[in-house]
Amino acid sequence: MFASIVAKGLLRSTRVKHTDIPKLYYSIREVSQLFDEEQHILRHWEREIPVLHPNKNRAGNRVYTERDLRVLRVLKVLLREQRKTIAEVRTLLADGIPDELEHIANDTSIEQRYAEKRRAAELRAKLVSQNDTVTLTRQEAETILSTLRRLEELLGDLHA
Template sequence: MFASNVATGLLRSTRVKHTDIPKLYYSIREVSELFDEEQHILRHWEREIPALHPNKNRAGNRVYTERDLRVLRVLKVLLREQRKTIAEVRTLLADGIPEELEHIASDASIEQRYAEKRRAAELRAKLASQTDTITLTRQEAETILSTLQRLEELFGDLHA
């Protein structure tokens, strides 16, 4: 029993955090979240731009590799930030990622930027919700105060 507990403790203490090990494959859901794009957009890009061609696993689900993420980084910048058309991007990436765009392909901070934008949007939505709650609470307090004032007019000072 003691040896088993010691072995378990050693295993726990030597485990590496999941985030320390790069993933080999990403699901379309994970990629959608990483790049802040809807899944149907990713599938559309895959149909229209041959440079993006994730493999599929035995279940038929797309599995994106680091190579696919590199292509997606370039696609995202070209299509969303530089406002290029699908046809322009298809032509540009016909022979792979051009050398002048290689810095974009290897820039993992792109996902971080989109994650920060997504987080900011979530915080704005939460703030709006809390603002609505505060407004409703204020309205309820005003209604209660108004009711108390009417009762005091009818019955006199209620604190006496």
Template sequence: MKDLSIKKLYYSISEVSKLTGIEQYILRYWETEFEQLKPQKNRAGNRIYTNKDIQLILYIKNLLRERKYTIDGAKKILENYTAEKLVEEQNPAVNTESTKPKTEEINPGSKEKIALKKDLDEIKNLLEFILAKL
């Protein structure tokens, strides 16, 4: 298995733009729209993004561009977002296929969680692809 460790702790906005395929001005705009996306700034005032920020950006990109959510719709999905939860869902300890509830057992909200899990798996695959390119 490949070592998927990320080589850097912090990335500049230009590096994040190249990694994610999202223009810098859009990244700055998303900071104003999504309260969860708050990169730190260094002493010079430049944005410094963490790996968790990049995961969130890729998730937002998926919601907006792949799943065609509006900004407001994506905000609603991200209300309960935590970076740790995203990482945990991308690397489940148990096989989710064997623990999936049957259709009749699904309670309200579970269908959204299942769809979200599929999206997170797509993001994981995208991150693995990006990391392989580093």
């Protein structure tokens, strides 16, 4: 009966888009990209700041949860934007995220800002690379033009 219902098109697809499902766990690579930090920096913060302690899966890989992302948002702002030292941050977060920093922990636009910065840096690098290529091409064209002019002079001298 189920097959006949599907065949008649009476049952609509209940597929859920992958993007509709919230992600529960993130790898260190994904977190590194989200926060525009090298993986070794994330591991260093984990060693130095006890409030950041992602679990590890059976394979021993770090698995970051939303709780860890909240902590990382605060760390990123305190360490990178406010220029606090590791010791200052360790003291400040000794008992968890204080109430006055909750707004940072919940601000998911932080990842978006860093993604935009990363994209801008990539575009700048691409532009510089293309500019270098154009410069090289211009130099090559000038060299060829100079060579052609010299050849014209030599040919003119031969015909004279």
